[in-house]
Amino acid sequence: MLKINNLHKTFNAGTINAKTALNGLDLTLNDGDFVTVIGGNGAGKSTMLNAIAGVWKPDFGSIEIDGVDATNMPEHKRAAFLGRVFQDPMKGTAPDMEIAENLAIAARRGTKRKLIWGIKKDERKKYKELLATLELGLETRLSCKVGLLSGGQRQAITLLMATLRRPKLLLLDEHTAALDPKTAAKVLEITDKLVNENKLTTLMITHNMHDAIAHGNRLIMMHEGKVIVDVSGEDKKKLTISELLGLFEKASGSAFASDKVMLSK
Amino acid sequence: MAFLYALPGAVAEGLIWGLMAIGVYISYKILDIADLTVDGSICTGGCVCAVLISHGVPVWVSVLVSFIAGMLTGVITGLLHTALGIPAILAGILTQLMLYSINLSILGSKSLIAIDPRANNLLVHMSDNIRSIIVAGGLIVAVIILLWLFFYTEVGLTLKSTGDNPDMSRAQGINVKLNKVIGLAIANGIVAFAGALLAQYKGSANINDGRGAIVIGLAAIFIGLSVSLRIKPNFVVSLIGVIGGGITYYIVYNFVVLLGLKTDFLKMLSAIIVTIFLAVPYIKSEYFSKPKELPAEVNGGDSDA
Numbered sequence: 179m180l181k182i183n184n185l186h187k188t189f190n191a192g193t194i195n196a197k198t199a200l201n202g203l204d205l206t207l208n209d210g211d212f213v214t215v216i217g218g219n220g221a222g223k224s225t226m227l228n229a230i231a232g233v234w235k236p237d238f239g240s241i242e243i244d245g246v247d248a249t250n251m252p253e254h255k256r257a258a259f260l261g262r263v264f265q266d267p268m269k270g271t272a273p274d275m276e277i278a279e280n281l282a283i284a285a286r287r288g289t290k291r292k293l294i295w296g297i298k299k300d301e302r303k304k305y306k307e308l309l310a311t312l313e314l315g316l317e318t319r320l321s322c323k324v325g326l327l328s329g330g331q332r333q334a335i336t337l338l339m340a341t342l343r344r345p346k347l348l349l350l351d352e353h354t355a356a357l358d359p360k361t362a363a364k365v366l367e368i369t370d371k372l373v374n375e376n377k378l379t380t381l382m383i384t385h386n387m388h389d390a391i392a393h394g395n396r397l398i399m400m401h402e403g404k405v406i407v408d409v410s411g412e413d414k415k416k417l418t419i420s421e422l423l424g425l426f427e428k429a430s431g432s433a434f435a436s437d438k439v440m441l442s443k
Numbered sequence: 444m445a446f447l448y449a450l451p452g453a454v455a456e457g458l459i460w461g462l463m464a465i466g467v468y469i470s471y472k473i474l475d476i477a478d479l480t481v482d483g484s485i486c487t488g489g490c491v492c493a494v495l496i497s498h499g500v501p502v503w504v505s506v507l508v509s510f511i512a513g514m515l516t517g518v519i520t521g522l523l524h525t526a527l528g529i530p531a532i533l534a535g536i537l538t539q540l541m542l543y544s545i546n547l548s549i550l551g552s553k554s555l556i557a558i559d560p561r562a563n564n565l566l567v568h569m570s571d572n573i574r575s576i577i578v579a580g581g582l583i584v585a586v587i588i589l590l591w592l593f594f595y596t597e598v599g600l601t602l603k604s605t606g607d608n609p610d611m612s613r614a615q616g617i618n619v620k621l622n623k624v625i626g627l628a629i630a631n632g633i634v635a636f637a638g639a640l641l642a643q644y645k646g647s648a649n650i651n652d653g654r655g656a657i658v659i660g661l662a663a664i665f666i667g668l669s670v671s672l673r674i675k676p677n678f679v680v681s682l683i684g685v686i687g688g689g690i691t692y693y694i695v696y697n698f699v700v701l702l703g704l705k706t707d708f709l710k711m712l713s714a715i716i717v718t719i720f721l722a723v724p725y726i727k728s729e730y731f732s733k734p735k736e737l738p739a740e741v742n743g744g745d746s747d748a
Contacts, residue, residue, distance in 0.1 A: 231614070257616035270614070272607035275600075280611075283600055287616040291597035339615070 180207035185239035199225035201403030217400035258288030261340030270336030273325030284339030330361035451572035461689025466633035467660030475606040479535030483542030486653035488638025493648035513635020521624030663688035665720035
């Protein structure tokens with residue numbers, strides 16, 4: 179489904195602030211993989227997701243999504259393959275537009291948009307049913323401006339938008355990090371449900387080791403712009419946090435350094 | 444008495460400026476771009492229309508060509524901004540400067556071209572304010588209906604989201620750059636359309652027409668939205684509010700002139716009105732806001748669920 183080959187990216191290259199974020203990243207995702215991504219500060223997790231999404235072009239290497247070479251495809255074209263949820267709950271939805279309008283825009287991702295009515299009547303009914311499955315009381319607020327909702331509600335809607343049109347690959351960039359623990363758990367529950375129901379190939383960055391172990395069928399750990407640990411199947415199911423930290427230290431030759439991860443351990 | 448006498452004229456001219464303000468609303472409010480092309484494109488609209496009419500081209504055709512010319516000015520700004528990466532404000536300023544030369548050459552290096560209202564069947568003219576109000580009003584209704592329909596189409600929704608949240612838009616497969624160009628084209632098309640009406644109303648197109656037009660447009664938007672957002676914050680009510688803002692602006696303007704303000708200071712007046720509307724919300728929140736007292740018992744918020 180996804181093939182990343184020897185990907186390199188250095189920000190501010192040639193300046194004193196040069197920062198190598200991706201350093202020969204290789205990653206292959208199989209159809210239906212639900213991969214959790216964990217790693218220290220500046221390990222390149224978000225950079226990897228942005229590279230896949232096409233926020234900027236890599237310096238070197240290639241990205242293939244579902245057999246299509248996407249390395250030079252602009253961001254809005256790649257969106258046809260991708261569902262994305264950002265860390266910042268404000269980033270995934272248009273605040274001044276209605277819930278239904280946001281969903282209608284997402285429902286047409288990857289299609290040629292025409293000069294025909296933007297939301298069809300039967301669509302509203304479908305959105306109502308979908309919103310009801312979130313159990314956040316949003317099904318009665320279809321005409322409500324998204325900007326009036328809480329971060330958790332917006333993140334849940336963003337998830338719905340990302341999966342409304344089945345993506346080849348779902349990219350979740352620490353999408354629960356900005357939420358309070360209760361809301362984060364709810365959004366994760368919705369995530370699991372959507373991913374499992376639609377059998378979505380998913381990359382989920384998290385700073386929570388529990389979540390990284392509890393969710394998905396495969397876990398990768400990143401360090402200095404590369405994947406250094408890759409556990410899947412039965413091995414992953416049996417994994418504990420201390421084993422995970424041990425794997426990291428063995429592979430990287432250093433102690434795991436991320437304040438966020440340590441705090442949420 | 445003199446004020447009442449001036450009222451129909453103020454309403455007619457206010458309607459035309461209100462139409463222009465709808466163009467500014469599209470760039471400023473929907474696309475979230477302060478587009479300074481407007482000062483030039485309103486003049487382009489007037490110049491194209493006046494020259495065509497004086498060459499015997501039918502009025503309707505002249506207005507249509509003005510609209511298209513205005514769209515082209517928007518495309519220029521849009522491409523400077525999206526294809527060449529120039530910040531939007533600077534792109535507008537550059538186009539505006541280009542347009543001064545272009546407008547001058549449209550006018551055949553003259554600073555003014557007069558339109559003879561008797562020889563041509565003009566849509567609006569200051570000699571018949573009632574008719575001007577009816578015609579301008581009708582055109583505005585048509586424009587609002589067309590825009591309302593457009594902004595609820597699949598394409599129109601993506602234009603709204605482009606200004607509202609470009610990150611979300613790109614993630615949903617929307618070509619944000621293309622949308623900005625389209626939006627600026629529509630905005631400046633409407634502005635030039637208003638410019639064409641204004642030239643007819645005044646009976647001439649002048650190379651200096653439109654200086655400060657963006658400020659008048661913003662004034663109309665702020666005045667209008669300060670009322671319409673309290674009534675119902677939807678698209679059509681907002682646009683009607685903007686038209687009302689344009690009319691209010693011109694009534695105040697005429698009133699102040701009748702009070703004896705020297706006409707030299709009229710642009711100063713426009714700037715002050717916009718300054719007040721921009722500053723008041725800030726002053727209110729920065730200097731006069733107090734934390735509200737919490738009610739004795741706060742209901743447990745489930746809004747974060």
